[in-house]
Amino acid sequence: MTFSEENYLKAIYHLTVVSNSEVSTNAIAEMMETKASSVTDMLKKLAEKDLVNYKKYRGVSLTEPGKLAAKMIVRKHRLWEVFLVEKLDFSWDEVHDIAEQLEHIKSEKLINKLDDFLGNPTEDPHGDPIPNAEGQIVKIEKHLLSELEVNQIGICVGVKDTSSEFLKYLDKQGIALGSKIEVVGKESFDLSVRIKVDDKGLSISNKIASNLYIK
Amino acid sequence: MTFSEENYLKAIYHLTVVSNSEVSTNAIAEMMETKASSVTDMLKKLAEKDLVNYKKYRGVSLTEPGKLAAKMIVRKHRLWEVFLVEKLDFSWDEVHDIAEQLEHIKSEKLINKLDDFLGNPTEDPHGDPIPNAEGQIVKIEKHLLSELEVNQIGICVGVKDTSSEFLKYLDKQGIALGSKIEVVGKESFDLSVRIKVDDKGLSISNKIASNLYIK
DNA sequence: TTAAATATTTAGACAAAGCTAAAAATTATA
DNA sequence: TATAATTTTTAGCTTTGTCTAAATATTTAA
Structure with missing residues (x-):
């Protein structure tokens, strides 16, 4: 999976969490600061790979494999944020951009070892939940x-x-x-x-x- | 600088260290497992950016900015290797591929904080020297x-x-x-x-x- | 319920980075 | 020193991901 594909999946995932329904092309374009036409192109590609359900003009949703992939990216992003804040002493407002890069590093072993190294945290430095290796999320009441x-x-x-x-x-x-x-x-x-x-x-x-x- | 540009600089750097002279197009192609024609294209691009001295048919060498950039990539690679072995408990034969990815993460602050977190190591897990933040390398006699x-x-x-x-x-x-x-x-x-x-x-x-x- | 407004897709271009095949330069050798 | 072998470059094509502009579909509202 390319960085770009991963970024689209993540954007769709985040939009789905708040809207709880099909996500529109424009919403994705706005979140990713790109053009709707670029989004359409990518949606076709992701649909081809069975990562999203896409019907022309009707928006998209994630398939199960797509959702799992998105959660794994979120998992990586949030674990790296914990690492940056807890171990490297970054403040919580500095970590997002670096984690955006680190989330694309490909190695399951790496992320699981990092998880252990950090003591299997359940939330990132902003209080957002960290999916476990199976993609499960423990929601805290808030x-x-x-x-x-x-x-x-x-x-x-x-x-x-x-x-x-x-x-x-x-x-x-x-x-x-x-x-x-x-x-x-x-x-x-x-x-x-x-x-x-x-x-x-x-x-x-x-x-x-x-x-x-x-x- | 793109990942690809960084990989070329690194390859030229490593080849220069052993040969101590101009590096040939074919040598780079072989090291990077790519075609000579692709190398030529990239050399033009790097020359354009003043990272290499390139004269058609005569091979390349790194300019000072190019050499410094290459050393920073090597620095990142080796520091991440130390992290993987010392903190995440990887064995020394597993770390190269992951470090190949991590070396492209862009954040000076990150790498310097990582350096401190690791206790400013001078060698990586294979005994290779780690350039400091200024690009200086302390060679050990061996x-x-x-x-x-x-x-x-x-x-x-x-x-x-x-x-x-x-x-x-x-x-x-x-x-x-x-x-x-x-x-x-x-x-x-x-x-x-x-x-x-x-x-x-x-x-x-x-x-x-x-x-x-x-x- | 039809026209206007909005959203989405398509068509066609472009830049990056790679490739193959052919041309050109360099180096080796007879 | 010519010619052969090798190396390097050029030309042209491909893919990925982006863009603009035009076309089409959907939604809103009169």
């Missing part, structure tokens, strides 16, 4: 911080937005995976949320609260 | 085992042949980097060498002795 009521307390277990800007903002505010967050109050005017992070008071916008996963 | 006289003792510091078969043979005989090797006798008939490896007696052919570096 809610958006914005859904919590006043006086409820939770632990930060992930982020929805993984952009570098957002992650740097969190770092600056002292919010990390594992942080204890208590909702102290809510502003009905702008839906901003007053919280205590590990006992430090803080006010965050609704947009921020809608991108933090809490358990 | 001789071929076949050059030693009877009763001389040395430490195995590297292998000339890094093929999987040879490395597996060495494993089987209990010879590894750091093994103490004493030449007990030599057979003038076939130039085979009787040795003691960490006090275990053994007879090896001249071919084997000519591929082991000793200090």
Whole structure:
């Protein structure tokens, strides 16, 4: 499988997770920052290899082999992210681009040894689940911080937005995976949320609260 | 720089190290298992980018930028090999193919952090020197085992042949980097060498002795 | 329910990197 | 030093993945 094919499978996989239905050509094009015509070409190729179900003008979905392949790429991406953060001391906003490259390294043995070396982690540095060698994903129960009521307390277990800007903002505010967050109050005017992070008071916008996963 | 360009630079670099002069198109083609015509095309491209000095029909050499680029690829290759052997517990005959992929990952920060994580090693698992971040190589003094006289003792510091078969043979005989090797006798008939490896007696052919570096 | 807007596909081009076959240059040899 | 052998380059073709522009299908909305 070429890098390009892998990137398409991964994009389709991620789009399927959120939409839970057929994925459109344009959606793929937008996610991959390419043109719809290029997407069409690749979809034909992937359909040829039985990695996607494709019907002209009707969008695509992953076949079982396609889904497994996509999960293996996600597995690699997330394990490498753990490696970069835990072992090489990268911060969580720096790892995505490097993991995008590392995820294409082909060696099952390598990835399984890496998995063991890292202690078989179940989540990456952003709180996203890591598929195991069989492609199984253990979902953890999580809610958006914005859904919590006043006086409820939770632990930060992930982020929805993984952009570098957002992650740097969190770092600056002292919010990390594992942080204890208590909702102290809510502003009905702008839906901003007053919280205590590990006992430090803080006010965050609704947009921020809608991108933090809490358990 | 594309993967292909990097592979050509690396091949030219390795050929230059042994020949110490202009490298021929055919030599590159043979090393890379490709056709001479493909090599010519790529040499033009690399010359265009000022990475090689190329004159039609006269062979090529690396420019300073080309040499530095090649050394950085070698640096990455060898550091990843150390990682695979030391951290992931691969054996030294398994790491080459994976390192061939990893050497193309682009991130200076990554490779320098990896270098630190590994404790700034100066040699890879086959005893080959690892260029530092500036491209400098610290050569260690070494001789071929076949050059030693009877009763001389040395430490195995590297292998000339890094093929999987040879490395597996060495494993089987209990010879590894750091093994103490004493030449007990030599057979003038076939130039085979009787040795003691960490006090275990053994007879090896001249071919084997000519591929082991000793200090 | 038909026209307009939008989405998707097709057709045809292009660049990268490889190949084969033929031409040209170099080197070896008689 | 000619000619033969070898090496290298050129010319032209192929595949992969991309693009633009045009054509076609689907969806939206009047």
